[in-house]
Amino acid sequence: MSTGRRAADTAYEAVRRMILSGEAAPGTRLGEAELAETLGLSRTPVREAIQRLGADGLVEVLPHRGARVVLWSARDLEEIFELRTLLEPYAVARAARIGLEEPVLAELRDLCSAMEGAAVEGEVALLARLNSHFHEALIDASGNSRLPGMLTSVMHAPLILGTFHRYDAETMARSMGHHRELVDAITARDPEWAASVMRSHLRAAAANLKEDQ
Amino acid sequence: MSTGRRAADTAYEAVRRMILSGEAAPGTRLGEAELAETLGLSRTPVREAIQRLGADGLVEVLPHRGARVVLWSARDLEEIFELRTLLEPYAVARAARIGLEEPVLAELRDLCSAMEGAAVEGEVALLARLNSHFHEALIDASGNSRLPGMLTSVMHAPLILGTFHRYDAETMARSMGHHRELVDAITARDPEWAASVMRSHLRAAAANLKEDQ
DNA sequence: ATCCACATTATTGTATGCAATGAAGGCGGG
């Protein structure tokens, strides 16, 4: 990935990072002038960045009224997990059918190990990041070049972060187990197996989210 | 839908229309200054419009090198139809489960009639427009507010247009039949039926596309 | 005291000028 040298890219990444890290909480107003000053840029690239984030579904832009970091309702989470339940099993089934190169499989296994480590240490933020990385890698491996773009709007880390925070030890272990099983299913080139595990993985996450909110 | 009074909206709709109507053919370069002059605006709102179209997947923007109307490869079509085959059956199943108000069903039936008329008259462009409208209505009826946005990038009329152009009389009649059956399945509140018909509808379209390219 | 109208103000939307980047063409060397 090229470190975009355009100011608009800088702004995009900076604001995105603010949102994903939680520094800019949901509902926060994103004033163009304020951001521009903070980032040492003019309003033009900041404006472009905000629009892009709007297209990503991370901020809500109202004409003549500025932009705010989106607030997720219970219904939003429900919708998001339903769409993921539809698309991600498809992605891993495709990946399993195509078959992945050994280096890619190794990378996935490494991510599993790293996630297990983070889970044990209780480093939830790191875990959320690694988890996103893992899912993104699988989606990329599907061979459908449109899938990653389609899922960006429903794969935002704040959601996942919220998910992990609520996990007890058993649920966490189960989730980590799903990851391993997923890689094994793909390695075995069994699309049905892979898709089923992914469905379980996502429904388990959705159930956990539902139960306490 | 409000007729956006912002210049950026005007530009967005104008350029979008150029592309969807075929006035701006795939591969056409979209110069900011040129468009701005044509539309009687400055480059700023035109730029915003182009970015939005880029997010929609209608134009390809290369840093420092401008924007072009996207060119669809056979692989792109394959990917698109696979994703539609995943998402649209889900949408109609949901619609069937929820159940639609009679006025909505009536509107869908009217669309069927209008499409049948256009098909008989050979008005392919009109048919494509009505068809898009029909599918969009179904997607909106799914009750998942994220689905429409997700599908915009794969529901662009030029593709559909190309599809209808190749249809012979029998294939066309079958396609129109699918539409009617879809509405009936939803009216009967049978999710499985609705989803199956939609899958057939889309696979038939994909097969037709494949066969002659 | 409450409500409405109006002026004020903060912020977004648009235009324009300048800077920076990439492409094209010409010039010189091999």
Place this chain on the structure above:
DNA sequence: CCCGCCTTCATTGCATACAATAATGTGGAT
């Protein structure tokens, strides 16, 4: 004659000034 470098040019990217809009606060009337 062909290849590579350098200059030139068109176009995008960015900054800033100005215009338009919506929110806010104030004053007066009921």
